[in-house]
Every structure is written in structure tokens, then in C-alpha cells.
Amino acid sequence: MTTTLPMFPLELVAFPEEELSLHIFEQRYQQLLEDCVEGRITFGIPTYIDKRLEFGTEMELLKVVKRYPSGASDIICKGVRVFKLIDFYNRLDDKLYAGAVVHFIDAIDDGTVVVRDNFINLLNAFYNELDIETPAVDVNKVTSYSLSHKMGLSVAQEYKLLQIASEKERYLFLIQHLKTMLPTVQSINRTKEIIKLNGHFKNFDPLDFEEY
Template structure:
């Protein structure tokens, strides 16, 4: 059985996750991670249900407070699907569940990575972000997923895709839709800002104009 810490967020394998622990049940979980070296799962709470999540491993307790609270750092490991959920694991305050770990097909495509990177740079340019995150090839879907404006439902959908090729294609598709919208928003903003200002128009040539 895997200990579970449901949250309204998506954690990906390899991701660093920083959490502030204040509830008594999760204080107990952190203690068990330290003493018994167990891992725990972070299933995404979405649409009022729990199904997919990511196993994480405690790496460091960054700070301990006198009242038992703590700041911890974890790392994402494997994606799982919940088969049975229990509000309390046997003899524990925190939740637990029987899970199936999913296979992760990491086969990728260099040209698709390059296309994704090109679209990411284009998005940051359109958003006029100062000092944007810098990505280099080779690129993975999990590394950039939180950095391109996905909604929680989209991040969650990405989590459920078992093949890296499918994840890369999904992200490219998202950016192909998002970038034109951002560009049009920028154009609209410019039009609004021009309203009430003196405008300098180029003269129109009507020599060849006919009614």
C-alpha cells in the first residue's frame, strides 16, 4: 500500500516538489518517511475525484518548527493509478491506497523536441517575459509542462499519457493554439492603447481605384 497525500496539483517524475507540512496526519507521514524510508503518492484531486498521481520521495526536511510543522523537499519518481483508496491507511492518520505503477515509454524524437523548443521561445517572445526560463535540447515534456501555461486539467491529461512522443505532440499542439491567441491579445492591447492618441497614417493612393 502506498501512503497518499492528495493535492490540487500535478507532480511529474523528476520534478522537485517543495511542501509546507502543517496537518497532524502529514506530520506523521513525514516522520514515517524519515524513520521507515517510505515513499508516498501525490494523486491529483481534480473533478472531485482521485485517480492518477506521482510517487514522490522525501529528499530533505528544509526547516522544522516547534509545533511540528515543517518545510520539506521531495522528488517525483513514478506515475501511478489508484485501484483502491482508503481515507486512512491501516494504523495511520494519513490516507493510503493500492496502486498500479504505469510504464513510461521514454522514446522521443529530436525534430519534435526542436519544434517544441521553437514554439516555447515564440510564446515567451509574444508574452514579453523578462528573463524567461532557458531550455536546451534534449528536451523532455515533463521538464517544460509547468512553464507553458497549461491549465490544471491539461497538466493532468499529460500525466496520463504513457508515451513521451504523445506528450511532446500534445504540448506542440497546445502551443500552436495558444500562440495565435496571445498574439491577437497583444494586437488588441495595442489598439486599445492607441485609442485617443494622434494617429499618423500613410496616404492612400486612389489612382487605380474604381467604383
């Protein structure tokens, strides 16, 4: 499906189903906000990365939390679906803000329980190593996007994840990331323990060589 959306480019990745808090202060985006409120339209957040715009997420305005005398506003919006830009315009018709013709990426819901459970187990191990409580999630509602901002992914990795249409492939991408990160975190934790022992008497169990 192809359509035209107002654009709000940012140097971040917004995922579908994610709620995002934004402070709107530029005049062009104040105009975009009013158009969203009055016309109940959605807008796109394309990720500005490597000095270009290619993929992003359609966003729905959920709530205007606060309005300031300056015209600025605090809002909460929610990701809807992923798109790829076809044509970008610095001005959308007579508006102050940009716009683009976009093609929505069809999501492939082929996630399996086994892959999801493997991901959750690795995520629990990752948070345990960090000594951080694992965020509460409903295992029946969790998706590959749910905790992607809380796994130590770089913006480039998050952007790559955004481009993967298959739910199963996204889980596999995250699983590989956790398998790479876990040994690093474990190594850091061992180093921290060794540093704590410096200058202290160490109690080692004697080795038994009688069987040799």
C-alpha cells in the same frame, strides 16, 4: 508493477522529475513525514480532481528544510513516476494517513529530436509574445514535463498530460496547446497596441494605386 504507497492527496498535478516544496502541518502528514525520514519510503500525490482520485505521482523526500515548534515542517520532494490507483484506503493499516494500492504506468520514451525542437521553438515564440524571458533549460535534458507548469495549462490539462505514457504524445499535446494559445496571445497584444494608440495621431503609409 503494483505496490502500496502512503497517500498525500492534493488538488494539483505533480510531474515526474519535478521538485515540489510543501508545508506539512496536519498531524497525519507529520506522521507520514517521519515515516519517510526513518523508513526512507516514498509516498504518492494523487491529484484530487472532479471529486475523485485516479492518477498521481510517486514522490521521494529530498530534504526537510525547516521544522517548526508546532510540529509542522517545510520539505522538498521530487516526482519519481506516474501511477494509477487501484484501491484507496482512508487509513493505511494503523497509520493516521491514507494509503492506496497503485499500478505504476510504464513510461514510453519515444520522444524525437524533431518533435522536441518544434516544441522548444513554439515555447520560445509563446514567451516572446508574453515578453517573458524563456526559462533556461538544457535541451539535452529537457523533457515534456520540464516546463509544463509554465505554459498556461489548466489543472485539467496538466492532469490529462500526466496520463499520457508516451513522451512523443506528450510533446504533441503541448505543441497543440501552444498552437492554440499563440494566436490568442498575439491578438491580445495587438489589442493592447491599438488601445495605446487611442487619441494619438496615426501615421499611415499611403497606398499606391498606380498599378491598378
